[in-house]
Amino acid sequence: MDIEAIKKQIESDIQNISSSEGLEEARFKYLGRKGVLAQLTATIPSLPAQERAVFGQQANILKDKIANLILEKEKLFGSPASGAMQESVDIGMPGVSQEVGKLHPITRVIDEICNIFLRMGFQVVEGPEIETEYNNFSGLNIPLEHPSRDAFDTFYLKDYEKLLLRSHTSPVQVRAMKSRKPPLAIVVPGRVYRPDAVDASHLFMFNQIEGLMVDEGIKFSDLKGILEVFARSVFGEDIKMRFRPHFFPFTEPSAEVDISCIICKGRGCPVCGRKGWLEILGSGMIHPNVLRNVGYDTKKYSGFAFGMGIERIVMLKYGINDIRLFFENDLRFLRQF
Numbered sequence: 001m002d003i004e005a006i007k008k009q010i011e012s013d014i015q016n017i018s019s020s021e022g023l024e025e026a027r028f029k030y031l032g033r034k035g036v037l038a039q040l041t042a043t044i045p046s047l048p049a050q051e052r053a054v055f056g057q058q059a060n061i062l063k064d065k066i067a068n069l070i071l072e073k074e075k076l077f078g079s080p081a082s083g084a085m086q087e088s089v090d091i092g093m094p095g096v097s098q099e100v101g102k103l104h105p106i107t108r109v110i111d112e113i114c115n116i117f118l119r120m121g122f123q124v125v126e127g128p129e130i131e132t133e134y135n136n137f138s139g140l141n142i143p144l145e146h147p148s149r150d151a152f153d154t155f156y157l158k159d160y161e162k163l164l165l166r167s168h169t170s171p172v173q174v175r176a177m178k179s180r181k182p183p184l185a186i187v188v189p190g191r192v193y194r195p196d197a198v199d200a201s202h203l204f205m206f207n208q209i210e211g212l213m214v215d216e217g218i219k220f221s222d223l224k225g226i227l228e229v230f231a232r233s234v235f236g237e238d239i240k241m242r243f244r245p246h247f248f249p250f251t252e253p254s255a256e257v258d259i260s261c262i263i264c265k266g267r268g269c270p271v272c273g274r275k276g277w278l279e280i281l282g283s284g285m286i287h288p289n290v291l292r293n294v295g296y297d298t299k300k301y302s303g304f305a306f307g308m309g310i311e312r313i314v315m316l317k318y319g320i321n322d323i324r325l326f327f328e329n330d331l332r333f334l335r336q337f
């Protein structure tokens with residue numbers, strides 16, 4: 001067998017290869033287990049004894065030569081093997097997991113409550129956390145000298161006279177009524193601020209949802225009906241409600257609303273202070289002074305309003321005993337929701 005001729009043939013074959021796939025084929029064809037070189041060496045035993053050594057040597061040289069040629073070519077295309085290595089995915093490696101975030105329990109309950117009111121035809125409206133003194137107090141029938149200013153006292157912005165951090169969401173009543181005409185049905189979620197000492201049930205910042213409905217002929221019974229749908233949707237169908245007379249400057253008459261204790265079902269337990277009832281919100285018929293302040297005709301229009309603290313509702317709903325847990329960013333707490 002003419003090794004020189006074979007070598008020339010193979011050399012020109014490899015020179016003509018133009019792709020890394022072609023190179024793989026050549027490697028298989030010449031150097032593979034049943035390739036040309038393997039066939040050559042397989043003939044060695046059948047050669048005359050004196051030729052075997054030389055032939056074997058030449059075959060080995062040829063083998064190296066081919067391997068080198070293929071290697072050289074490989075550098076031109078990049079070998080399919082090394083390409084595959086670069087892109088390969090080791091499916092045996094431990095995965096890098098992406099943690100999926102979730103909604104904060106406060107956000108979740110705000111969404112839930114807003115959705116209940118959306119289904120009853122209310123719109124969701126928001127207002128600024130920095131408010132005017134007028135919207136937070138005077139517009140809501142809380143004049144400067146009135147003692148109930150204390151209950152809604154807040155942080156004042158020193159350099160901006162008459163601006164403050166709102167201490168309730170009620171000022172958005174004034175904004176909404178001024179910028180729209182009845183009929184009006186809105187809920188207003190948002191953060192509010194008070195200079196309260198921090199403890200298990202008080203923070204200097206918390207969330208409220210305000211509700212407001214104004215139209216011709218709105219009655220206290222409308223307020224009761226709407227709030228009953230709300231309380232049942234949030235706390236369950238068998239919840240009981242009661243309206244307790246109260247005072248708020250911006251409503252007349254005013255009431256605080258209690259639900260039967262969701263822990264003891266009204267029998268009396270430490271959570272409800274053995275009363276069987278839990279206070280969840282303040283409400284009432286919008287005071288005529290407030291309607292007048294926004295330019296509404298009190299002979300034509302009436303309305304109700306209510307306001308509730310979200311943290312308290314979330315705490316009751318999930319049995320949480322410390323309001324500070326909401327804002328400490330402790331994942332052991334937050335992951336439970």
Ligand code: DAH
Pocket residue numbers: 167168169170210211248250251281282283284304305306307308
């Ligand atoms: N703004 C009151 C508060 O922060 C809650 C409230 C009571 C809102 C009665 C109302 C209402 O709209 O009618 O305590």
